[in-house]
Amino acid sequence: xxxxxxxxxxxAILRDEGYAAVSSRKVAAVAGLKSKLxxxxxxxxxxxxxxxxxxxxxxxxxxxxxxTASGEPLRALWHxxxxxxxxxxxxxxxxxxxxxxxxxxxxxxxxxxxxQVYAAAAESALIVAGLSTSMFPPVAIxxxxxxxxxxxxxxxxxxxxxxxADAIALVETLLNRLSVSRCEETTDAQxxx
Amino acid sequence: xxxxxxxxxxxAILRDEGYAAVSSRKVAAVAGLKSKLxxxxxxxxxxxxxxxxxxxxxxxxxxxxxxTASGEPLRALWHxxxxxxxxxxxxxxxxxxxxxxxxxxxxxxxxxxxxQVYAAAAESALIVAGLSTSMFPPVAIxxxxxxxxxxxxxxxxxxxxxxxADAIALVETLLNRLSVSRCEETTDAQxxx
DNA sequence: GTCTATAGGCCGATAGAC
DNA sequence: GTCTATCGGCCTATAGAC
Numbered sequence: 139x140x141x142x143x144x145x146x147x148x149x150a151i152l153r154d155e156g157y158a159a160v161s162s163r164k165v166a167a168v169a170g171l172k173s174k175l176x177x178x179x180x181x182x183x184x185x186x187x188x189x190x191x192x193x194x195x196x197x198x199x200x201x202x203x204x205x206t207a208s209g210e211p212l213r214a215l216w217h218x219x220x221x222x223x224x225x226x227x228x229x230x231x232x233x234x235x236x237x238x239x240x241x242x243x244x245x246x247x248x249x250x251x252x253x254q255v256y257a258a259a260a261e262s263a264l265i266v267a268g269l270s271t272s273m274f275p276p277v278a279i280x281x282x283x284x285x286x287x288x289x290x291x292x293x294x295x296x297x298x299x300x301x302x303a304d305a306i307a308l309v310e311t312l313l314n315r316l317s318v319s320r321c322e323e324t325t326d327a328q329x330x331x
Numbered sequence: 332x333x334x335x336x337x338x339x340x341x342x343a344i345l346r347d348e349g350y351a352a353v354s355s356r357k358v359a360a361v362a363g364l365k366s367k368l369x370x371x372x373x374x375x376x377x378x379x380x381x382x383x384x385x386x387x388x389x390x391x392x393x394x395x396x397x398x399t400a401s402g403e404p405l406r407a408l409w410h411x412x413x414x415x416x417x418x419x420x421x422x423x424x425x426x427x428x429x430x431x432x433x434x435x436x437x438x439x440x441x442x443x444x445x446x447q448v449y450a451a452a453a454e455s456a457l458i459v460a461g462l463s464t465s466m467f468p469p470v471a472i473x474x475x476x477x478x479x480x481x482x483x484x485x486x487x488x489x490x491x492x493x494x495x496a497d498a499i500a501l502v503e504t505l506l507n508r509l510s511v512s513r514c515e516e517t518t519d520a521q522x523x524x
Numbered sequence: 525g526t527c528t529a530t531a532g533g534c535c536g537a538t539a540g541a542c
Numbered sequence: 543g544t545c546t547a548t549c550g551g552c553c554t555a556t557a558g559a560c
Contacts, residue, residue: 232422233422234349249491253491274501288485304470307468
């Protein structure tokens with residue numbers, strides 16, 4: 139279907155060249171269509187961006203659902219967030235959202251939902267580990283995981299990887315503590331590292 | 332001086348409207364000059380972006396030096412990284428760097444230097460607190476601080492603030508442990524919260 | 525250093541044929 | 543649904559006057 143081909147092309151250009159390069163002409167060229175057709179399916183370019191964002195979000199939440207259905211939701215979410223393909227698109231959409239109100243609202247809603255998923259996973263992990271959720275607010279744990287994965291992905295885009303092994307090891311240590319231990323077993327968990 | 336006025340204007344547009352909006356015409360208009368003058372000082376727009384990046388980096392490293400000269404470098408760096416004005420420019424430059432090799436190299440070098448500053452601050456804080464730097468790699472601690480401040484700033488751009496108070500409180504808790512305590516005093520530090 | 529003028533290109537969006 | 547053709551606009555960069 140042409141509509142999907144247009145979205146595929148737009149996604150590729152957005153990922154590879156940035157939002158400024160996503161023009162109706164270039165999208166059409168990549169999709170092997172004529173530019174008029176882009177305007178046939180999407181009255182404006184803003185509409186195209188919004189449709190693409192929604193498609194990306196659907197895939198994203200489908201993956202979140204799979205992760206939360208696994209035995210260790212928090213660890214599954216962490217591994218999901220270090221997938222290198224997602225953050226590049228995400229960065230472009232956030233940059234676009236800065237000066238596009240409708241996209242801003244859409245992406246804010248999505249970020250909010252994602253945060254709740256992470257917080258819920260962190261909360262159940264904390265409870266299982268017998269740790270205080272008031273000392274370690276689940277939402278804050280989720281934000282830390284999110285944050286460190288963003289640093290890792292931005293670094294990768296810039297061609298840096300110094301400190302990455304240490305950071306990943308630290309996160310794994312903390313995840314192990316949450317999944318393996320209750321308070322009393324913390325020392326054992328530490329010795330695993 | 333016209334050159335500085337041009338850079339000021341470019342910086343304002345980059346911050347407020349994104350890199351796609353930084354054109355020689357618009358820069359000139361904001362600076363109250365004619366567009367030809369922009370090309371007189373900067374042969375190409377790429378040159379302008381590079382010059383602006385270098386100016387921003389100089390200010391950034393001046394602030395880093397001030398922070399590391401303070402009594403609590405790690406805490407000073409944390410407060411610096413939550414300053415809302417810096418990350419918006421930073422995001423735009425990273426987005427630009429994705430498809431501009433010279434900017435990519437420049438910003439990668441700068442990110443690398445910044446990381447070392449954070450890691451050094453984290454290392455001395457860990458040593459003062461009597462904590463193992465092999466269990467908690469300083470560079471990873473720095474990356475966590477960096478990451479959480481990025482999540483906070485991205486959220487702010489999107490108009491979100493749920494979980495922010497919790498995340499900031501958690502970071503402050505951890506910073507307090509590092510600055511106040513040695514191992515034995517951890518319990519006291521926790522009770523302060 | 526600062527200006528006017530302009531070449532040459534890509535852009536979004538539309539009109540209207542088939 | 544798909545096409546050709548085109549308008550009007552903004553862009554970078556340059557030539558050349560003062």
